[in-house]
Amino acid sequence: QVQLVESGGGLVQPGGSLRLSCVVSGSFSWPNYMAWYRQAPGSQRELVARINFSGNTNYADSVKGRFIISRDKNTVYLQMNSLKFEDTAVYHCNRDPAWGSWGQGTQVTVSS
Secondary structure, three states: OEEEEEEOOEEEOOOOOEEEEEEEEEOOOOOOEEEEEEEOOOOOOEEEEEEEOOOOEEEOOOOOOOEEEEEEOOEEEEEEOOOOHHHOEEEEEEEOOOOOOOOOOEEEEEOO
């Protein structure tokens, strides 16, 4: 069973930055791709960034050039810069494709 613990969210003004962290633990086979997802109220969960074992990355068009995903051992990070109102969501990490279990996520609120 994998455990995913996200942290680093908070309230930030437009244009600000946050760095999210996700600690992955438990009994699992390390996947090729780890990813960050987000879900805004009333919206479906979307994949915003993923990174493979070799360090190759992919980003959703909405965050390209602003977000950076990275990983170090059992932790996956998401550096979020130039935040916009529409980045407000609960952010989760998981593999891509996702495991069946999810962590509690971390709330990111962009507001002036």
